[in-house]
Amino acid sequence: MTNERDKNLRRRAEDKAAAVAAQDIEVPSLAEAKRLVHELRVHQIELEMQNAELRQTRAALETSRTRYFELYDLAPVGYLTLGEPGLILEANLRAAALLGVPRDALVNQPLHRFVLPEDQDVYYLHRKQLFETGAPQACELRLMRQDGRPFWARLEGTMGQDAESGAPVCRVTMSDITEHKTTEERLRQSEKMEAIGQLAGGVAHDFNNQLAGVLGYADMLVDRLEDENLSRYARNIKMAGTRAADLTRQLLAFARKGKYAIVPVNVHRILGEVAELLRRSIDKQIQVRQHLDADPPMVSGDPSQIQNALLNLGLNARDAMPDGGELVFATRILDFADALPGDDQPTGRCLEISVRDSGVGMGPETKRRLFEPFFTTKGPGRGTGMGLASVYGTVRNHGGAIRVRSELGEGTTMLIYLPLLDQPVPDTPETPAVSAAPCHGRVLVVDDEKLVLDLAVDMLTRLGCEVIACADAVEALETYRRSWREIDLVLLDMVMPKMSGKALFEALRAIHPQVKALLASGYSLNGEAQSILDAGVLAFVQKPFTLTDLSGKVTAALGKNG
Known part of the structure; x- marks a missing residue:
């Protein structure tokens, strides 16, 4: 382009020179000719210098244009x-890409056309304040792409003037913050569930203490009442207490208050049991299938809690397929690098358990509240709303994460990720059932709940033990200090005023390093309870407990050498 322009300029100059040559020109003297030649040379040099400067300016302009293109x-x-009416006067390629519209098609379009109806007020206020105050403004709202897909955007605006007309204009930067919003929502949901969990855990703990008395005394009455009607009443009380205890266990599971056991768990074995149970109990129009590819299928945790969680997911899938369908359990091994900030995704090698149904699916609001305790979409009397809440708690309590993929009419897939236990599948022998058996020894019982304390005393007395009862840890410590040689076993509560169960156990061990102790709690085995067991407590007794539960733990503890 530059060479062509130079050739045209040369040609025009030659034409003008030829026109001048045709005119009568006075022949100059030699001196005058030399002066003219010098002037011509000077003009030539000036022109060459001007041309060089023009080329440099042109190159700089091209560089600026390129830089502007890259930067803008x-x-x-x-x-x-x-413009002031909100029309788009100019847009860069990124803005056009975000909105899914060709750049030329954006010009003279109102930006509010791309704002979701629910966020129109946010955008209106943003633009109004910007033009009225002239101060920089920012807002976050949802925009809709041309193809109908929404995304979260952050708009930051500053005032300026149009270079040609001098009219006020607004310079806006637009950023896609969808990923940030998703992470933020996950963190907020996690914090909300944590707060609900703390409340649920506290309620369940206190309720368990009351249930201990109801269930325990009903259990003791069942075999002692000779009147059949009274015995039936006691059995019904025990049945109701057991159901209530199951509900508190689900609350504790949601509250992530621990596992009842921590052992290597073969997830494939549990899935096989769950699938077989579902095949026998649900509508035959629902086909239950398994695709178990994980190797090894091992995690560390509580097999009964994991089984209950998977069974709850299976039953929830059943309810989503009233007209039949397909329920598929699948596993595989995945390796995750780093979790996102605010994410609960475990890192490293994980076992993925997927539970997929071909049911009715769910909408955004249901997905958002899915794991909240007592939230249910079923009719009255068809569920407590605790099933998926306990699944959530169990998964989180095992160091895992749970994800939901679902759309209305498209079915649902629940994805559980648990840290993998890299070890071969062991042969696990069946644990024989334990029945209530007589035991002998002197047992020190400490519990600040009078109902639970009285129950433990009555149960141990019935089993044949001599019992010393203490209503608080300080009294128990003084009693043990005076009579530790005559005390064979201590049954201590974990949560007490004045002194915790852990502090009491450490004080007892300072008196007698070989002290035998059992830990009882309305919470389950986790955190502080596990640390007390690790410190030397022989076993954990879950409240509410039955006569058989207590008999097995006490007999085993008394049989151990101190």
């Missing part, structure tokens, strides 16, 4: 220029 059009954020 190829910027990682969208740039928009808006």
Whole structure:
């Protein structure tokens, strides 16, 4: 382009020179000719210098244009220029890409056309304050792409003037913050569930203490009442107490208050049991299938809690397929690098358990509240709303994460991720059932709940033990200090005023390093309870307990050498 322009200029100059040569020109003297030649040379040099400067200026202009293109059009954020009515006067390529519209088609379009109806007020206030105050403004709202897909955007606006007309314009940067919003929502949901969990855990703990008396005394009455009607009443009380205890266990599971046991768990074995149970109990129109590819299928945790969680997911899938369908359990091994900030995704090698149904699916609001305790979409009397809440708690309590993929009419897939236990599948022998058996020894019982204390005393007395009862840890410590040689076993509560169960056990061990102790709690085995067991407590007794539960733990503890 530059060479062609120079050739045209040369040609025009030659034409003018030829026209001048045709005129009568006075022949100059030699001196005058030399002066003219010198002047011509000077003009030639000046022209060459001007041409060089023009080329440099042109090159600088091209560089500036390229830089402007890279900085403006190829910027990682969208740039928009808006007129006072809100019309788009100019947009860069990124803004056009974010909105899914060709750049030329954006010009003279109102930006509010792309704002979701629910966020129109946010955008209106943002633009109003910007033009009225002239101060920089920012807002976060949802925009809709041309193809109908929404995304979260952050708009930051500053005032300026149009270079040609001098009219006020708004310079807007547009950033896609969808991923940030998703992470933020996950963190907020996690914090909310944590707060609900703390409340649920506290309620369940206190309720368990009361249930201990109801269930325990009903259990003792069942075999002692000779009147059949009274015995039936006691059995019904025990049955109701057992159901209530199951509900508190689900609350504790949701509250992530621990596992009842921590052992290597073969998930494939549990899935096989769950699948077989479902095949026998649900509608035959629902086909239950398994695709178990994980090797090894091992995690560390409580097999009964994991089984209950998977069974709850299976039953929930059943309810989503009233007209039949397909329920598929699948496993595989995945390796995750780093979790996102605010994410609960475990890192490293994980076992993925998927439970997929071909049911009715669910909408955004249901997905958002899915794991909240007592939330249910079923009719009255068809569920407590605790099933998925306990699944959530169990998974989180095992160091895992749970994800939901579902759309209305498209079915649902529940994905559980648990840290993998890299060890071969062991042969696990069946544990024989334990029945209530007489035992002998002197047992020191300490519990600040009078009902639970009285129950433990009555149960141990019935089993044949001599019992010393203490209503608080300080009294128990003084009693043990005076009579530790005559005390064979201590049954201590974990949560007490004045002194915790852990502090009491450490004080007892300072008196007698070989002290035998059992830990009882309305919470389950986790955190502080596990640390007390690790410190030397022989076993954990879950409240509410039955006569058989207590008999097995006490007999085993008394039989151990101190």
